[in-house]
Amino acid sequence: MQAKRGRSYHHGDLKQALRDAALELIRERGAESVSLREISQAAGVSHTAAYRHYADKQALLADLAEEAFRTLDRIHRRTIESTAGGPADQLAACGRDYVRFAIDNPHLLSLMFGNVIIDWHAHPSLVLAGQGLATTLETVVRAGQAAGVFRAGDPRELALAAWSLVHGLSSLIVGRRVPHRGAPRGYVERGTETCIKLLMGGISALPKQRRR
Amino acid sequence: MQAKRGRSYHHGDLKQALRDAALELIRERGAESVSLREISQAAGVSHTAAYRHYADKQALLADLAEEAFRTLDRIHRRTIESTAGGPADQLAACGRDYVRFAIDNPHLLSLMFGNVIIDWHAHPSLVLAGQGLATTLETVVRAGQAAGVFRAGDPRELALAAWSLVHGLSSLIVGRRVPHRGAPRGYVERGTETCIKLLMGGISALPKQRRR
DNA sequence: ACCTGAACACCGTTCAAGT
DNA sequence: ACCTGAACACCGTTCAAGT
Numbered sequence: 001m002q003a004k005r006g007r008s009y010h011h012g013d014l015k016q017a018l019r020d021a022a023l024e025l026i027r028e029r030g031a032e033s034v035s036l037r038e039i040s041q042a043a044g045v046s047h048t049a050a051y052r053h054y055a056d057k058q059a060l061l062a063d064l065a066e067e068a069f070r071t072l073d074r075i076h077r078r079t080i081e082s083t084a085g086g087p088a089d090q091l092a093a094c095g096r097d098y099v100r101f102a103i104d105n106p107h108l109l110s111l112m113f114g115n116v117i118i119d120w121h122a123h124p125s126l127v128l129a130g131q132g133l134a135t136t137l138e139t140v141v142r143a144g145q146a147a148g149v150f151r152a153g154d155p156r157e158l159a160l161a162a163w164s165l166v167h168g169l170s171s172l173i174v175g176r177r178v179p180h181r182g183a184p185r186g187y188v189e190r191g192t193e194t195c196i197k198l199l200m201g202g203i204s205a206l207p208k209q210r211r212r
Numbered sequence: 213m214q215a216k217r218g219r220s221y222h223h224g225d226l227k228q229a230l231r232d233a234a235l236e237l238i239r240e241r242g243a244e245s246v247s248l249r250e251i252s253q254a255a256g257v258s259h260t261a262a263y264r265h266y267a268d269k270q271a272l273l274a275d276l277a278e279e280a281f282r283t284l285d286r287i288h289r290r291t292i293e294s295t296a297g298g299p300a301d302q303l304a305a306c307g308r309d310y311v312r313f314a315i316d317n318p319h320l321l322s323l324m325f326g327n328v329i330i331d332w333h334a335h336p337s338l339v340l341a342g343q344g345l346a347t348t349l350e351t352v353v354r355a356g357q358a359a360g361v362f363r364a365g366d367p368r369e370l371a372l373a374a375w376s377l378v379h380g381l382s383s384l385i386v387g388r389r390v391p392h393r394g395a396p397r398g399y400v401e402r403g404t405e406t407c408i409k410l411l412m413g414g415i416s417a418l419p420k421q422r423r424r
Numbered sequence: 425a426c427c428t429g430a431a432c433a434c435c436g437t438t439c440a441a442g443t
Numbered sequence: 444a445c446c447t448g449a450a451c452a453c454c455g456t457t458c459a460a461g462t
Contacts, residue, residue: 014426030327032244035454046428048456053426057455113387114326115242120388130389151413157406160381160390164407168380169372175325176332177342178372194369195376201363202410226445247435258447260437265445269436 015053017043023064030107031061031116061116062123068108069129072101076136087144088204092196094137095166099192102170109174113167137163144203151205162199169195227265229255235276242319243273243328273328274335280320281341284313288348299356300416304408306349307378311404314382321386325379349375356415363417374411381407 021042025034036057037047054060076094083090102109110116112130120127138159144150150158172178173188233254237246248269249259266272288306295302314321322328324342332339350371356362362370384390385400 030330032327032330036456037454048429048458049427051456110327113383113389115244115322115387118242118244134389153406154402157403158410160384160403161377161407161410164380164384165373165377165410166380167384168376168378168382170380171325171383172372172376172379175327177325177346190366191369191372194365195373198370198373198377198414199410200414201416202412202414204413248437249435260439260448261446263437 014043014045014049017045018050018053018060019064019067022060023067026064026107026111027105028107031111031114036060058117058119059123061111062126064108065111065117066123066126066129068105068112069126069133072098072112073129073133073136075101076133080136080140086149087140087147088149088200091137091140091144091162091203092200094140095162095196095199096192098166099170099173102174103188106174109170113171134159134163141203149205150203158203162203165195165199226255226257226261229257230262230265230272231276231279234272235279238276238319238323239317240319243323243326248272270329270331271335273323274338276320277323277329278335278338278341280317280324281338281345284310284324285341285345285348287313288345292348292352298361299352299359300361300412303349303352303356303374303415304412306352307374307408307411308404310378311382311385314386315400318386321382325383346371346375353415361417362415370415374415377407377411 018039022034022039025039025042036050039060040047040050043049050057050060054063075097079093079097080090083093117123117126138155141150141155141159141162145152145155145158169192173191178191179187230251234246234251237251237254248262251272252259252262255261262269262272266275287309291305291309292302295305329335329338350367353362353367353371353374357364357367357370381404385403390403391399
């Protein structure tokens with residue numbers, strides 16, 4: 001976490017200072033409402049200094065999105081590690097993690113999945129970080145199939161279905177398409193559990209009577 | 213479709229001309245990349261003329277999003293009407309409609325669900341159009357429960373789960389988070405069917421052995 | 425090597441003025 | 444009533460210049 005070179009410039013590490021400033025502003029108001037100029041100002045440099053470290057504004061946003069993808073993936077992997085009940089419980093726990101991450105970081109979810117970053121393919125390491133998230137889910141699905149608790153089929157497609165469910169719910173909550181405030185207490189929580197139940201019911205290899 | 217007043221102004225109906233021009237530009241390049249000035253230019257008026265008909269750019273975008281919500285809802289209602297096999301088939305058909313709409317109109321889906329429109333609550337008729345979409349799905353879920361083919365539970369939560377699944381898939385496809393081009397032929401189609409199957413497996417009231 | 429300041433071509437929005 | 448054109452305060456980005 002130290003500057004790689006001397007102290008011949010302002011911040012020791014302007015790139016990290018820009019990241020920090022940008023992340024804070026985006027967390028508050030969303031990437032659409034934050035300009036590169038005010039990020040630079042918040043980092044204490046002139047409005048063109050960022051171009052020494054990023055090709056353009058998109059590159060800075062892509063860097064932050066990449067970090068967010070890796071953070072969420074790390075949360076998933078830790079949860080998988082610390083959940084003892086097998087793949088079904090692990091997948092359900094990851095789903096809850098995902099929704100909680102979205103609720104706690106709504107503007108980050110938009111950055112990761114909205115089209116703030118226009119040309120996704122222009123940022124290969126971002127693509128990789130996104131694929132990492134998908135791969136982790138796929139691993140759990142494969143484990144569940146191997147254990148005979150998840151139904152047969154292409155694991156990538158089953159993982160996609162699981163991802164779609166929790167991502168769709170997160171996206172609807174964050175976008176306020178679903179009553180959030182002003183809804184009966186615990187509505188989001190119960191909606192999440194209903195989604196998880198639907199996922200478990202749909203992915204399970206066991207007949208319905210056997211479960212729970 | 214006629215101008216409500218005389219021909220004392222350019223287009224007969226500038227508001228509609230603005231809508232048309234905006235919709236075409238957004239379909240091509242996405243709302244984030246289209247300016248109000250070029251929409252006005254495409255409609256053949258000065259860059260401030262739009263303010264006679266919309267409070268600001270957000271209001272124009274909200275108008276288009278509202279139209280898109282109503283279009284998708286109309287598609288759903290027609291599908292429900294023309295699908296004979298009962299609520300399960302109707303819900304599955306709506307899911308396929310939803311994903312197809314997203315693939316055919318990626319930039320519209322972003323407009324409807326991304327955070328291009330910053331203050332969702334500032335546009336009450338847009339909120340209503342969005343709720344209409346949810347209500348239609350809820351109606352099918354209620355019908356399925358009444359017929360005993362869908363499991364018991366709060367129909368709003370079950371409808372939310374169904375919506376989440378197809379919306380999440382659509383959103384991942386449109387955002388290119390899931391291999392689209394360059395993927396094995398029919399990957400999206402098979403992924404969609406896997407999602408629908410998961411939905412049906414999760415929402416069904418019947419034991420697994422009885423289905424299909 | 426790293427940062428600044430002026431400059432350029434754009435934005436969204438306002439407002440007085442024209443018909 | 445409807446539209447225009449100048450003006451304002453912003454953008455992202457480029458580039459010559461400073462240390």
